[in-house]
Amino acid sequence: MSFGKIIATARYLPEKIVTNDDLAEWLDTSDEWIQSRTGIKQRHIAEAENTSDMCSQVAKKLVDHTTIDPLSLDFIIVATMSPDYTSPSVACQVQGQIGATQAMAFDVTAACAGFVYALATAENFIRGGMRRGIVIGGEKTSKLLDWHDRSSAVLFGDGAAGVLLEATEEPSIIKQMLRADGKQSQALTAGYHANKNIFHEEAETSPALTMDGRGIWNFALNDVTKSLKEFVGEESVDYYLLHQANKRIIEKIARKMSEPLEKFPMNLMNYGNTSAASIPILLDELVETKQLSLNGKQKIVLTGYGGGLAWGNLLIQL
Ligand code: ACO
Numbered sequence: 543m544s545f546g547k548i549i550a551t552a553r554y555l556p557e558k559i560v561t562n563d564d565l566a567e568w569l570d571t572s573d574e575w576i577q578s579r580t581g582i583k584q585r586h587i588a589e590a591e592n593t594s595d596m597c598s599q600v601a602k603k604l605v606d607h608t609t610i611d612p613l614s615l616d617f618i619i620v621a622t623m624s625p626d627y628t629s630p631s632v633a634c635q636v637q638g639q640i641g642a643t644q645a646m647a648f649d650v651t652a653a654c655a656g657f658v659y660a661l662a663t664a665e666n667f668i669r670g671g672m673r674r675g676i677v678i679g680g681e682k683t684s685k686l687l688d689w690h691d692r693s694s695a696v697l698f699g700d701g702a703a704g705v706l707l708e709a710t711e712e713p714s715i716i717k718q719m720l721r722a723d724g725k726q727s728q729a730l731t732a733g734y735h736a737n738k739n740i741f742h743e744e745a746e747t748s749p750a751l752t753m754d755g756r757g758i759w760n761f762a763l764n765d766v767t768k769s770l771k772e773f774v775g776e777e778s779v780d781y782y783l784l785h786q787a788n789k790r791i792i793e794k795i796a797r798k799m800s801e802p803l804e805k806f807p808m809n810l811m812n813y814g815n816t817s818a819a820s821i822p823i824l825l826d827e828l829v830e831t832k833q834l835s836l837n838g839k840q841k842i843v844l845t846g847y848g849g850g851l852a853w854g855n856l857l858i859q860l
Contacts, residue, residue: 543669544668544671544673544709544711545665545669545713545714545715546668546710546715547707547708547710547714548706548836548860549608549705549706549708550607550608550705551703551704551822551825552604552607552704552705553701553703553704553822553826553827554596554597555700555701555813556586556587556588556596556700556701558586558587558588558589559584559586560585561573561583561584562576562577562582562584562696565695565696568690569696571696576696579788579790580696580697580789580790581788581789581790582696582697583812584813585698585700585814585816586699586700586701586813587699593624593625593626593680593681593702594626594635594636594639596680596682596700597620597632597635597636597678597704598635598636598640599702600702601636601640601642601676601678602639604704604706605640605706612641612643612645613642613643613644614644614673614674615645615676616646616672616674616675617667617675617676618633618646618676618678619633619649619660619663619675619676619678620632620633620636620647620649620650620660620677620680621650621651621652621660621677621679622651622656622679622681622817622818623651623656623681623732624681624682624683624685624732631647631648631649632649633648633678634648636676642676645675645676652846652848652854653730653818653848653852654785654815654817654846654847654848655785655818655846655848655850655853655854656817656818657818657820657821658844658845658846658853658854658855659846659852660678660679660818661677661844662718662720664707665707665718672709673708673709674706674707675707676704676705676707678702678704679702679703679704679816679818679819679821679822679823680701680702680704680819681700681818682700683698683751683815683817684699684700686732686749686751687751688750691750693753694751696814698751699813699815700816702823703822703823703826704822705825713859714859715856715858716857716858717855718854718856718857719769719855719856720852720854721765721769721852721854722852724850724851726761726850727850727851728754729754729851730849731751731752732749732751732752733751758787758848758851759788759791761847761851762787762791762795763794763795763798765853766795766845766847766853767799769853770855771798773855773857774799777857780805780840780841781806781807781833781834781840781842782796782801782806782843783807783825783842783844784806785820785821785845785848786809786810786813786815786820786823787810787820788810789808789810789811792808793806807824807833809824809827825844835860836860840859841859841860843856
């Protein structure tokens, strides 16, 4: 049997930066509130670009930097909760953009746990015989928001990032644990499609993102942390790449794990919560600054959690 190995990473952030002070121009909020409650200082916001454009940029970088032939790709999987369309998938759009005509392509919807779900899925395809593929987390969350709702508009940002995965003989993605609690599905909703047709009318419902912030906070500190503890067990881990939603949540999880905060790198101050893109953006930055090496001996854990509610952990020997 073969196993998946991350060969390359890449990210793409839209050019426009929106600071907390910019938001305070039309929202009853402040830089002080946002930074002290979340750690976020600014976020990138896509203008004309859509999710598929950002994801295609990531795929192009992965192909160009590694000089692989796009025809050698067996799969393209995109994790997103903000696709351009209900159909086609973002992954199919990316496949067309880079000319990877031999690759199967589909999207995974697991909100902020999306990248972990997608990478676990890709690993299982490689264990089943596929040889090479791309996994991307990409979001234009800005189009899901009510920009006049201060409780959610200040939290999110746009971006995309991903990895090239290839078959090798030794396991690299050593262990996976994926979980969901659909009873709490209303804790975070976005992009509701009006349930109407010629036979049925429905009162207008806003498709904008709604979030029970405190509910998700408790879920992160209880369910997610409990599963992470169980998952890690006695394993010695170099770095934990947690979903980048809130600095205070990450600090509290580090404390509950009895691990030093230095093992929990963060970049949410620069990007806000980019949902499925947050973990691969962080991964790519750490590889770029050489804090992580893809040829090295480091062991990392990726933990995503959010809407669904869905969450998951991966243990990776890089
Ligand atoms: N500026 C100023 N005041 C604000 C703002 C704002 N942007 N937003 C809310 N407030 C006010 C509230 O109205 C409230 O005022 P009140 O006390 O007069 O009613 C007060 O600040 C406190 O509000 P809380 O919601 O209790 O603030 P809290 O400390 O819980 O922070 C936050 C809110 C940041 C959302 C936090 O709960 C959180 O991070 N939750 C987790 C979110 C998360 O991790 N999501 C990840 C999943 S996302 C996904 O899957 C796509």
